[in-house]
Amino acid sequence: MDSLQNAILSLEISTGVGQSCRCGKGNAIYRCIDCFCSPTLCHACIVVDHTLNPFHRLEKWSGTYFSRISFNDAGGAIHLGHGGQRCHNILPQSGRLITIVHTTGIHTIFATFCGCLDAKSDLLQLTEACLFPATVKSPDTALTFAFLEDLHVHILTSKKSVYDHHSAIQRLTNATSPQSVPNRYHESTRVLRLWRNLTLTRRGGQAHQIDAHFPHRLPKSLAVRCFACPEIGFNVDKAVVDAAAETESHKYTLFLSLDGNFRLQRAEKRHDPDDIALVDGHAYFVNDAQYQEYLKDITPSSDDSTCAQLRAVRMQNKLKFKNAAITGVISVQCARHGHYMPQGTADLEKGEAYARSDYVLIRVLDEAGSQRWIVVSYDIWCQYRKNLAKRVEQHFPNHLPIIDHVRGAVPKMHVKGHMEECQLRWSFNYLPNSGETCGEKIETSWAEQNQSAGSTKQQNAGHRHDSLDDIFGFWNWNKLITLGSLPFLSLSRRLVKNKERLDDLTKSLSKSHTAATVEGWRKEDITPKKIGGVWSSVYIARSKKGRPPSQLKAYQELINQERITAMAGHRKVGDAAFISKGLRIEAEQCRIRALLTSDDPSESAIASARLSLQNTLREWSTTQGQYFPTLRDSLPNPNLAIPEDVSLCLPSQWAVNRPPELNHFVLIERALREGQCHDALDSLRTAIKTFNANYRDKQASVRGQHANTRAQAFLNTLEKDKVSALDKYNRARHALLNLGLSPDDKSLQPLTKSQLWGRDMGVPAELGASKKPEPWFWVVGRPSGLSVAEENDWNYEGTQLRLRILATILSNVFHS
Known part of the structure; x- marks a missing residue:
């Protein structure tokens, strides 16, 4: 390092300073720091050598050090219209000072223009000398093409601003007093717009x-x-x-x-309202x-998504558009x-x-x-x-x-x-x-x-x-x-090798099943279809008992069974609707309790909800008395002032000493409660994935105290969604336990607040993440109590699913 430092410091003086110039006519006290290995020259030689390089940085020996001077200070000038030579049709002193912005700095130089009868305008004379004028008439500032190319490529590659680049040029001109250098920022900005447009027109072929x-x-x-x-x-x-x-x-x-x-x-x-795009x-x-004319005929709309998983748009709209005329x-x-x-x-x-x-x-x-x-x-x-x-x-x-x-x-x-x-x-x-x-x-x-x-x-x-x-x-x-670069060709070669390996895998899997079975899979329609209001696809593992039931599906099956029973003359239709209504009333009671514990409970909303619930409870009590006339004395009073605490006397609420009249309804409520549990788990998985997506968006995009506060408030709302799904699941599971569900059931296990999480699939997994198992509800477990035939169906469909996914990969990945 010391040797390098000494070598750099030695350049502050030249061994030829004060000696005779190479021309033999003057003292060598000038040098150029932009010329390669520039020798020390006299005044006449330095001017002659830089007639065609007037924007180099020159220095003059002051007696103790080299000081910066301009080409103009050395007595040089630039001549336009005759290839760098002075026009003979102008007076000796005609011309004017022009500020030139170059990659080496900002220079003020005396310039002469051609005075011939067929002389071109000052604008074109400067342009033909690779100097872009900042104004059209009598320009006194010009930017070299080299400077514009340098500025242009730096903005495109590093995305720096014109202001930052101009500040750097000022410091190249005078590092100790950059504020004394002529400011040509606005001229640089204006000329760059024109330069961009002309460059785009040439490269786009429109100039040809x-x-x-x-x-x-x-x-x-x-x-x-x-x-x-x-x-x-x-x-x-x-x-x-x-x-x-x-x-x-x-x-x-x-x-x-x-x-x-x-x-x-x-x-x-x-x-500036008059500013227009040159490329428009x-x-x-x-x-x-x-575009603006088209928007006049458009009725504004929020275009909010009804897809339950796209709630991230709500946070986006709240946080990203502050103080923006155009939001993106x-x-x-x-x-x-x-x-x-x-x-x-x-x-x-x-x-x-x-x-x-x-x-x-x-x-x-x-x-x-x-x-x-x-x-x-x-x-x-x-x-x-x-x-x-x-x-x-x-x-x-x-x-x-x-x-x-x-x-x-x-x-x-x-x-x-x-x-x-x-x-x-x-x-x-x-x-x-x-x-x-x-x-x-x-x-x-x-x-x-x-x-x-x-x-x-x-x-x-x-x-x-x-x-x-x-x-x-x-x-x-x-x-x-x-x-057409090598990385693309390398990728193609890797794809070919992967295709060969997947072909071998396909053959080995196909050999484990009969040809008829494999051919049957190939002929299956892979287009998703809507069956019974639910979208279905061959890519989803389905089995007779393996698909978790929803409350709606359970209710529909109960209704169908009731119709068959009624046609046989055993019972009338309506038992499933009766229990289903009880579950809806229970949900309304939970909603009112949630209103009471909210951060800002509304007394009017609570009073209105209680009044509506009391009316519903009266109807429920009347129907209940008709179903169970012997239990009328045991049924609760629906006119209590706190209707959300009224017991509905559903079969699950009789933990002990359940009346025999309710035995028929135990099976109905159990089927509905199982569907209710699975609906709650589905809502919980949705809430966790939504929370993860919005939390990731907050970490990446939200800045500032105000925006962070609003984002956190929204995340708190999503957190409550998880807790709400948890409460719904635990209520339904507790009822199922009273209805005979085994506490060791693997499909509906106990659930606590500590389990309300899941891996964010939108970010790469952290080291060791796979060692921490996710909560049980993320895994589709094999249902308990399957017969041998049903067990075989489950295994068959699992293999079928794997082959379908593999077939899809093979049909898509290598076509291109």
Whole structure:
């Protein structure tokens, strides 16, 4: 280190200082720190050597040290219009001082312009010298092309702001007094916008009339396209696509990914209302004027999801939009390779409204009219798809035929947060010919683009669009140049080897069963179906007694049994309805007790609920007296002032000395209580997964005391959901124990508050996590009391399920 330090310090003086210059005419007291191994020169030589390098940093020996001087201080000047030579048609002293911003610093230099009769404007003379003028008329500031290229690439790669880069240039100019350096921040910002636009136009081919070669594309498009996705008229012929079989659809399907980003906001502040986007509508953002006109006809709606697992949206809407005029963007990418689609991005306000998602999707599909297969990946597809065709018919009637070609799915990570029905119907895992598309690639791009949010959110509307268009284009370009790289080829080789191993596994599993059995599995319909109001799929393990019953299903089975009994002339229909009503009254009593113990109990709400419950209890008592006339004296008074404490005298509430009249109703209540237990466990699993998702979102996104307080309040609500499900389960299980359930039953075990947890599947597992077993209710246990035949059915269906999952993997993962 000492040797290196001495070598650096030795550069502060040159051995040739004060000696004769190489020209032999003057003293060598000048040097350049930007020239390679620059010798010490005299005044005349240093000026001549830097006539074509006027922005180098020069130094002059003061007698004790080298001090910084500019080319202008050394008597140099720059000459425009004649290749660096002075024009002979101007006066000797004509010209003016110009501030030049270069990578080496900010320089003030005397400049002369061409004075010939055919001389070009000052604007063009500067531009042809690779100097970008900051104004059109009589510019006195210019930025070198080298500086603009350096600034541009730094902003794209590191996402730094123009302000930070300009501050660095000021310190390069004068490290001890940067405030004395001319401030050209605003000029740099303005010129960079023009530079970005001109660069985008050249690279997009519009400066070379590229539209003539691609008439099927939107005119004047500046977007960098994905070369790997099917584009009819570019990399695949329509005749080939139309002739392809369904089994080849994975090769010709346009996979799109739709997602919102709530970090790329625009702050609520004073903005320039006249600012416009130079690229407006020709790159990745939609045309803003047309977009705003479309929104005028849209009725605002919250678009809240009815999927029980999507409650994370509530926290998102509460916490992320403070002081934001634009709350984020909605974007469309190709789901396979992660390229932003042309005209596939638009601004959001107060959330991810379906109308805005519709607009960007339709704009992307403008070029997809010839596509035969289209798949859209969207984390709320289960809700978004419901009225998609109606909305398109209303606002985009010409695009309705394209929507007929669209299928949808929920990305593989997000689908874990949806209810079982959504996972069966919309998971990529079960989507035929999906080529193992995960649908999550768009999430990886947000991590990169969000680094620019700090600067773009403070920009004017048009400036922000231009900046993000440029950033998205840079992302697409980097994706494009790596499509044929070695990592992709290595991945292909690994997939081939994995396919060979899975083929061997399939053969070994198939050999363990008869050919007829395996062929029967292959012929089964894998499309989910709704049977009896419940979605069913071959990918779910089903057995005669293995499926946990719900209270509704138990009630329906009891009703069917009663009808058969009534037809035989034994008992009338109504016993199951009677007990079911008792359970509803019990639930209402629990709700009132919960109101009384809430943080802010409402007296009016409690009084109203009690009044309604008393009326219900009177009806219940009358019906109960008709069912059990011999027990009328033992039945409670329904007119008590505290109706939530009234005993309903259900069979389960007679722990001892149960009257014989109730024996018939014991079996009915037990069936309903078992369903009630399983419903409570299902609600508990849902509450835990919802809590985990929102807690993860709070840790990652919520900042500040106010936002943290609101987020914690919402998490407390979700915590109460878990406790509520626990209480419901324990009440139902306690009743079952009174009805004869064995305390050692494995399917309905004791449950405590310490067990109200589950692993968060949205984050990688921690080291050693697998050694800590999850609570028992996460595992579907084999039902107790199965006969030998039922045991065989259970084992058969488990093997069947494994083979189906394996078959799905084989059909999807290797198609692409």
